Amino acid sequence: MSTTLNVVTSQEYKYGFVTDIEADSVAAGLNEDVIRFISAKKGEPEWLLEFRLKAYRHWLTLAEPDWAKVDYPRPDFQKIVYYSAPKAKAPKYASMDEVDPELKRTFEKLGVPIHEQAALAGVAVDVVFDSVSVTTTYKEKLATVGIIFCSFSEAVREHPELVKKYLGSVVPAADNFYAALNSAVFTDGSFVFIPKGVTCPMDLSTYFRINNKESGQFERTLIVAEEGASVSYLEGCTAPQFDTNQLHAAVVELVALDHASIKYSTVQNWYAGDKNGVGGIFNFVTKRGLCKGKGSHISWTQVETGSAITWKYPSCILLGDDSIGEFYSVALTNHKQQADTGTKMVHIGRNTKSTIVSKGISAGDSSNSYRGLVKVQPKAEGARNFSQCDSMLIGHTCSASTFPYIEVQNRSAKVEHEATTSKIGEEQLFYFQQRGIPAEEAISMIINGFCKDVFRELPMEFAVEATKLLSLKLEGSVG
Amino acid sequence: MLSIKNLTASINGTPVLKGIDLEIRAGETHAIMGPNGSGKSTLGKVLAGHPAYEVTGGEVLFEGQNLFEMEADARARAGIFMGFQHPIEVPGVSNASFLRLAYNKKAEAEGRDELDPLEFDDFIHEKIKVVAMKEEFLDRSLNEGFSGGEKKRNEILQMAVLEPKLAILDELDSGLDIDALRVLGDAVNKLQRADRALLIITHFPRILEIIQPQFVHVLSGGRILKSSGKELALELEERGYDWVLAEAAAGGAR
Ligand SMILES: Nc1ncnc2c1ncn2[C@@H]1O[C@H](COP(=O)(O)OP(=O)(O)OP(=O)(O)O)[C@@H](O)[C@H]1O
Ligand SMILES: [Mg+2]
Numbered sequence: 001m002s003t004t005l006n007v008v009t010s011q012e013y014k015y016g017f018v019t020d021i022e023a024d025s026v027a028a029g030l031n032e033d034v035i036r037f038i039s040a041k042k043g044e045p046e047w048l049l050e051f052r053l054k055a056y057r058h059w060l061t062l063a064e065p066d067w068a069k070v071d072y073p074r075p076d077f078q079k080i081v082y083y084s085a086p087k088a089k090a091p092k093y094a095s096m097d098e099v100d101p102e103l104k105r106t107f108e109k110l111g112v113p114i115h116e117q118a119a120l121a122g123v124a125v126d127v128v129f130d131s132v133s134v135t136t137t138y139k140e141k142l143a144t145v146g147i148i149f150c151s152f153s154e155a156v157r158e159h160p161e162l163v164k165k166y167l168g169s170v171v172p173a174a175d176n177f178y179a180a181l182n183s184a185v186f187t188d189g190s191f192v193f194i195p196k197g198v199t200c201p202m203d204l205s206t207y208f209r210i211n212n213k214e215s216g217q218f219e220r221t222l223i224v225a226e227e228g229a230s231v232s233y234l235e236g237c238t239a240p241q242f243d244t245n246q247l248h249a250a251v252v253e254l255v256a257l258d259h260a261s262i263k264y265s266t267v268q269n270w271y272a273g274d275k276n277g278v279g280g281i282f283n284f285v286t287k288r289g290l291c292k293g294k295g296s297h298i299s300w301t302q303v304e305t306g307s308a309i310t311w312k313y314p315s316c317i318l319l320g321d322d323s324i325g326e327f328y329s330v331a332l333t334n335h336k337q338q339a340d341t342g343t344k345m346v347h348i349g350r351n352t353k354s355t356i357v358s359k360g361i362s363a364g365d366s367s368n369s370y371r372g373l374v375k376v377q378p379k380a381e382g383a384r385n386f387s388q389c390d391s392m393l394i395g396h397t398c399s400a401s402t403f404p405y406i407e408v409q410n411r412s413a414k415v416e417h418e419a420t421t422s423k424i425g426e427e428q429l430f431y432f433q434q435r436g437i438p439a440e441e442a443i444s445m446i447i448n449g450f451c452k453d454v455f456r457e458l459p460m461e462f463a464v465e466a467t468k469l470l471s472l473k474l475e476g477s478v479g
Numbered sequence: 480m481l482s483i484k485n486l487t488a489s490i491n492g493t494p495v496l497k498g499i500d501l502e503i504r505a506g507e508t509h510a511i512m513g514p515n516g517s518g519k520s521t522l523g524k525v526l527a528g529h530p531a532y533e534v535t536g537g538e539v540l541f542e543g544q545n546l547f548e549m550e551a552d553a554r555a556r557a558g559i560f561m562g563f564q565h566p567i568e569v570p571g572v573s574n575a576s577f578l579r580l581a582y583n584k585k586a587e588a589e590g591r592d593e594l595d596p597l598e599f600d601d602f603i604h605e606k607i608k609v610v611a612m613k614e615e616f617l618d619r620s621l622n623e624g625f626s627g628g629e630k631k632r633n634e635i636l637q638m639a640v641l642e643p644k645l646a647i648l649d650e651l652d653s654g655l656d657i658d659a660l661r662v663l664g665d666a667v668n669k670l671q672r673a674d675r676a677l678l679i680i681t682h683f684p685r686i687l688e689i690i691q692p693q694f695v696h697v698l699s700g701g702r703i704l705k706s707s708g709k710e711l712a713l714e715l716e717e718r719g720y721d722w723v724l725a726e727a728a729a730g731g732a733r
Binding site for chain 2: 422426427428430431432433434435436437438439441445446448449450452
């Protein structure tokens with residue numbers, strides 16, 4: 001690409017500032033004492049400490065997975081800080097007034113509606129800063145209909161029976177290397193419980209922010225929707241800009257009982273490193289939803305634009321008969337970013353349906369892979385899957401790969417897979433320019449057209465954000 | 480309006496245009512004919528600012544401005560339009576939203592009001608009548624799956640939306656059926672004004688009977704070998720290009 005395809009992607013990362021606040025941290029490194037420290041800090045019950053220690057001991061026996069198409073220096077797990085919290089007088093903020101003003105300013109800069117007034121827009125927000133949850137808005141209002149929306153630590157204190165019942169029920173502590181690590185050292189996250197028959201009256205949202213240079217972020221999210229309940233949950237993330245890599249290894253578990261529905265949307269914009277691949281977040285996340293009940297419905301929508309390395313496969317276990325799993329994904333990589341992302345749809349119940357729509361966009365020298373598994377087990381009579389995986393290349397130094405795995409053990413199942421690869425070429429851009437449209441706007445228009453089927457699934461404001469974010473991320477890739 | 484002086488250009492290091500001189504004044508219609516591979520499309524793309532072509536010499540002024548100091552999109556907004564010989568397909572981008580963005584970019588540049596989707600809807604419905612295009616084409620992806628003739632119709636629709644000062648139409652007639660050629664030729668004629676100009680690239684005299692040029696030029700081997708009135712088109716149709724080449728070789732060019 002001679003002149004037009006090299007200038008649009010070098011926009012500076014605008015969330016790359018560091019907040020200067022005193023943090024309460026444990027020394028770097030991992031051993032059983034550190035785990036005991038975290039557990040004690042949080043005043044956890046004995047069974048949870050046991051859960052952690054068991055996970056840790058199992059983790060020690062595991063090797064880091066190497067099957068993904070990503071290449072990176074293995075993190076030194078002894079150099080990571082496993083607990084870092086903004087310092088406060090009391091272990092828990094009683095009100096917003098106690099929150100460090102620096103921290104409040106950070107969230108204002110990020111545009112998180114932390115104040116209840118600002119949240120009038122109608123989104124309830126839980127904010128997780130390094131290791132602890134800072135505030136949860138709208139809690140009381142939601143409580144009147146029986147909804148629990150709080151930080152994970154608070155859930156452990158206030159609703160231990162619910163946490164005990166569901167924690168690890170979808171992603172067992174021994175599931176994989178990063179899930180085991182998370183189970184051992186997770187610090188905070190969000191907890192959502194929607195009781196029987198309740199439709200959550202507003203979108204729930206969590207905002208994750210890594211601030212500390214050496215800290216890893218290991219959050220844990222658990223969402224349970226009882227019979228007939230429904231909820232839409234949004235997750236946003238940013239991190240400051242450092243020239244070292246930070247590790248983010250989260251676990252998200254969703255449980256949907258009979259006829260319940262959970263819609264989980266993510267716009268991920270962790271710091272991706274600079275143009276030369278220095279710094280950036282390593283994002284190794286295990287997200288899984290269990291469609292436990294009959295006719296239950298879990299839908300994942302993700303827009304992945306950040307991180308140096310992304311390793312992430314939000315999945316659905318379709319256990320209940322007639323249950324539905326969906327995965328809508330846009331993954332954009334630029335410069336030296338590497339993403340290996342996709343989904344797993346495991347059909348166990350009868351007449352279960354799944355839909356996969358994946359759009360991968362690669363620019364610069366990046367590598368972008370879709371990896372998906374559709375598995376139909378012997379009893380999944382009448383199971384259906386449709387997968388659409390499209391890749392878009394911008395320039396000629398990036399790469400896109402698709403790894404679809406299909407295992408069908410029931411003959412009545414129907415599995416369809418379609419894939420395309422296209423390229424934003426010089427001729428397309430010239431066509432737009434010849435009609436008076438600058439190259440950057442042309443790319444943005446082509447990309448939005450490409451991602452339409454996924455953006456449609458996002459809540460309105462999120463879709464607008466995502467559109468802007470993609471354009472921003474591609475600024476400079478055309479020249 | 481457009482003044483080309485000793486223009487030379489190459490692609491991938493191979494010279495294609497080897498010294499073009501051409502003067503186009505407001506109100507005029509020029510036709511360029513010539514053998515395959517002689518550089519006709521190249522001339523159009525160089526004027527429009529295609530990044531793959533390297534201008535190696537000469538000068539082009541558009542309304543007194545040095546064209547080569549402007550990006551392709553700026554040239555378009557300044558009023559240069561190229562109807563492509565092979566319009567490209569853009570999946571996922573609706574024809575209507577593309578047209579609106581193009582219209583608004585130009586409106587913005589000219590300090591006119593931009594049109595919101597509803598206003599544009601009214602506007603575009605008048606325009607599609609001019610080129611007798613069916614409404615459903617507005618909602619389809621830009622040129623995707625359009626037939627050859629439908630793509631050409633879409634090019635002229637864009638021209639009608641943008642109302643350029645100088646339109647370069649590269650083989651508008653190729654791929655068009657007889658009725659479509661008449662409709663689109665008439666549409667182009669309706670858009671022609673005293674302060675606008677047309678450059679028609681073609682192989683056949685038929686289109687030049689609808690869009691009548693005052694000047695016909697023969698481009699061959701990257702040079703304009705002969706320029707004359709409209710009757711030259713018919714003479715070429717009858718006699719081919721060999722005699723023009725021979726005449727030029729004998730030193731009788733122009
Ligand atoms: N990208 C390219 N790489 C190499 N050569 C090229 C390229 N584009 C054009 N050319 C060459 O430049 C010359 C002029 O091409 P151009 O398309 O301008 O011809 P034309 O007069 O429009 O022909 P036609 O009547 O067939 O449309 C041809 O020899 C062609 O092969
Ligand atoms: Mg041509």
